[in-house]
Amino acid sequence: MGWLGELWRRFQFLFQNDKMAKDLADEMHLHLELRAEDHAAAGINKRDAESRARRAFGNVTQLLEQGRAVWGWAFFEALASDLRYGIRALRADPGFALAAVGSLALGIGANTAIFSILNAVMLRSLPVEDPQQLVQLKSGTKGNFEGGYTNPIWEQIRDHQQVFSGVLAYGGNRFDLANGGESRFANGIWVSGDFFRVLGVPAVQGRLITPQDDRHGCGPDGPVAVISYGFWKSHFAGDPNIIGRSFAIDRHPFQIIGVTPSWFTGLDTDHVYDLAIPIGCEPVLHTDQTALAERSWWWLQIVGRLQPGGSIQQAQARMNMIAPEVYRATVPANWSPDMQKDYRRTTFALQPAATGFSNTRNQYRIALYTLMAVVGLVLLIACANLANLLLARAAARQREISVRLAVGAARSRIIRQLLTESVFLSISSAAAGLLLAFWGSRFLVRLLSTTNNEVQVDMTPDLRVLAFTTGVAILTAVLFGLAPALRASGVHPNQALKESARGTISGTSRFNPGKALVILQVVLSLVLLVTAGLFLGTLRNLLTADLGFKTGNVLVVSATVPEAKLSSSKRLPLFDRILERLRDIPGVRSASSSFGTPIQGWFWNEYVYPEGYRPKSEDDALVYFNRVSPDYFQTLETPLLVGRDFSSRDNLGSPKVMIISESTARQFFGTANPVGKTINMDAPHLRHGNKQDRYEVIGVTKDIKYGKVDEPPLKTAYLAAAQDREPAPHIQFEIRSGIPLASLASPVRAAVAEVRPEVSLELRSFDTQVRDSLLQPRLVALLSSFFGLLALVLAMVGLYGLTAYGVARRRGEIGIRIALGAQRRSVVWLVLRDVVSMLAIGIAIGGVVSLLTGKLVTKLLYGLQPGNPVTIALSVIVLAVAAITAAYVPARRASRLDPIATLREE
């Protein structure tokens, strides 16, 4: 209790500071007066009495200070006065303050922004019960493990594992909430019955999905859905009577049975889930062909919860004991014997899943780490800059510091003063940086989102981000504050005061930390410039890559029909009718349909058996397919090199035909004319047995980019849409237009609705689709160029500062040189000589370093090598020009010095 009372009194005194000081002074004066009076009464004259009283009393001012120091706020008072002093010094030099805070804020802000994203998608644990116990099941052969599972495998694992205390499966999907017409999509997940129980997520309304609901074809309550808190609020306006309400998911009514808490957003860290429906309800939506029995549809992820005290290694070993049985029971019957043998050898690998799943993470892992390294380097440069600025400043203030040392200031007190200033600088920079980061990371996440794939990342800065920023700030303060402080206060005042104001204090030693810092900046800037150059080159290569088709002014319309209502035999005529209507729209030059458009994020590959061709390896005969209508090549402007396009005469009754790409033709038929050759293929799906279909090649097209712009040339081939016995319920229409795409949207919607209103549609421009696929390289190029430029500017500021400071120090010498007849040009050279040598050293080191760092980012490059000579040469030129420009300004100023004025100062 004693200390509490003490603290209370201390606080009272804090607020009565002035009164207390006055009380103390009054008391002391009374003492002095009384003592003097006593002496006077004893017969001593008045003046002697007073001075005697004073002598006996001691130093009044010091005792007053001591008395006040008792209350313990002296430290803060000194700090406040240091701060006041520091702020005054900074305000006297606003250019310096702005350069310092600005560059450091940018450095810290960039680091925090990138780290926030890194943290959100890679490091942060899921907000579920004991996330550390969650493991992801991966499986594979030959050491290559992946996470996708078929439903039969999942059911085997669910029913036979005794390794985990609980196990769940889920698969992401995009569900259409509209009943025909323009689609409105929601982020959905298929979940197993135990999903919420295993994760330990409760319901805030109603109940959650149970194994009862997860039976094949839905449970006793029929199709049920659980929705997220956010979706409840946004889509249903937080309706209090939400439980029991029904809404359409892919045009089927689902009943809402529960709402999850606001903190649960799903297992994906880059998407917020809207609704969850049981895996067992899948056949309700997909009447054509249910995924539940499919043995080669890999659409589920499996997560297990380790038993208390169990290790991940034990669990993996025990899972692998049941693996042979699981895989024996689920072999896809239509696979070749070799592949089946491989399949049965599949083993499991377990991986911690505490941080959840993220496509962003897998897709952007290297890019994010690269950016993190880049911004780290920028921060280093900013710190070097500040160290340099502070060094120069400390040298300029040498005289002031020496005077203070000479009149008795303790060295520690001076260091504290200078450190206070730099900590103040770094903390204000950190605050500004945090603001920048707050805004910047949101901006970045927005950049990551494409029209088709909105990325939602929880960017709330958490303790980790704050700790990171604060750590960086303090480290920076110590890094760039301590060295100049030690240096400035270490000089003997006598020596410093003897020398003139621009003396030789820091110029005598050969090693100059300022120069070393500038060389470091040159090295780092060059590395960043080369990296940025490589990414820019990659982006240019991607943007100018020959796609094999033209994307300009093409509208892509994805259409989906209700599969239960419209059996597959009725779909072909429907699609044909829609296509005809689309062709009639004024302004449409050409229209076609296809299974999928290029660069859309899907693929369909098959093994083929071309006439007279013997594959050297399995993949030699793997071909990537599409199924298209006549005019597809015309619409996409893919040149047909040999032979003919599909026509209306190619239908279900006529012989099967195929158009192949030039790579396919070259691989299978060499230089021979491929038209008229035959290619055999396994008939689709199990129900046709192991029969083969025979196709005749009727044409050869130019190669196209199939899935990604940066893919190596793939063997591709096309089948005729009209020869598809069982068309899928979804299809793409491509429309090449002579009028702006925006004005095409409503006639397209009207045309489709006229034919069949319940067809749901999704419209987008082909251009956007391809551009969105280049998001990562574009972002990486954009950000690395931005940071590269930032580094360049910072390095220029540093170089300018150092040169200007050097010129200021050598005014006398330069004045004498000019007075003695030195040419202006030689004076400029005198100043630049130093800069050029630092630049040369920096570029030499930086060149070697950037060769090494370039190798680290090889995976992100396309169409150029890490050691690309043009990139390196360009970066060196940019850097050299920038550096010499920065140094030339003060050099020129030096050459214009008026020798008389300078010498008079001596």
Added chain:
Amino acid sequence: MAARLKRDEIPPGTLYLLILRTLSRGGEMHGYEIANAIQRISDDVLQVEEGSLYPALQRMLLKGWVTAEWGVTAGNRRARYYRLTAAGRKQFAVEFDQYRRVSGAIEKVLQMA
């Protein structure tokens, strides 16, 4: 609370003891009276830098050993009067006891020599 020892200053701990002792006898006293009392009792042996009394009193106020109130002296002057609190009394007992033990021990050692 790092106490600064000066050449002409007696150790602060002892100063506390003296002040506590003085106040425990004299009831309410102001600073000058305390200083005079200490000098008188010790027959001017203890040459205290008189002013150091005041930081010590501040520290004791903070510790809660004494309270202070402004009053008027016999000569009709405003003065701050200090009075021992219960905590102060306890502290005096503790310090006095401790002092006795230490000085007794030192005495024994010195007598042996």
